[in-house]
Amino acid sequence: MEKLMPRLRKLSKQTGLTYHDARVMKLEKRWGSCTPTNTIILNINVVKLPYSLIDYVVVHELCHTKVKNHSKEFWAELSKHLPDWKALDEIMMGLRL
Numbered sequence: 001m002e003k004l005m006p007r008l009r010k011l012s013k014q015t016g017l018t019y020h021d022a023r024v025m026k027l028e029k030r031w032g033s034c035t036p037t038n039t040i041i042l043n044i045n046v047v048k049l050p051y052s053l054i055d056y057v058v059v060h061e062l063c064h065t066k067v068k069n070h071s072k073e074f075w076a077e078l079s080k081h082l083p084d085w086k087a088l089d090e091i092m093m094g095l096r097l
Contacts, residue, residue: 003047008040008058015081017062031057031092034064045097053095056088 008022020038027033027043034040040061046054059081067074078085 004042004054004058007051007054008042008062011055011058012062015059015062017059017065017081019062019065027097029097031097032061034061034068036068038065040065043097049095053088053092056082056085056092060085 004024005022008019012018018038019034019040022040022042024042024044024047026045027041030043031046032040032042040058042057042061046057049057060078063074063077063081067077075085082088
């Protein structure tokens with residue numbers, strides 16, 4: 001918690017993407033999610049990741065506050081904030097929850 005919330009606040013300010021609320025929970029199948037009301041939910045296991053991947057998960061979910069799906073528009077938004085998102089996404093895909 002202490003590691004994730006300050007990161008979320010910092011990256012929200014940095015990207016200009018705002019969220020309504022945030023929670024850290026044990027999720028079975030996801031690293032994070034963004035609800036229709038823009039509550040960011042982060043998996044408790046995100047805290048074990050290196051900062052580059054924590055930032056990837058956080059910015060990914062922040063982008064969902066603007067684009068709710070994984071359309072071209074979403075990936076374009078993510079590219080604005082994390083130009084190297086593809087490499088980070090590949091690393092995340094190789095990790096187990």
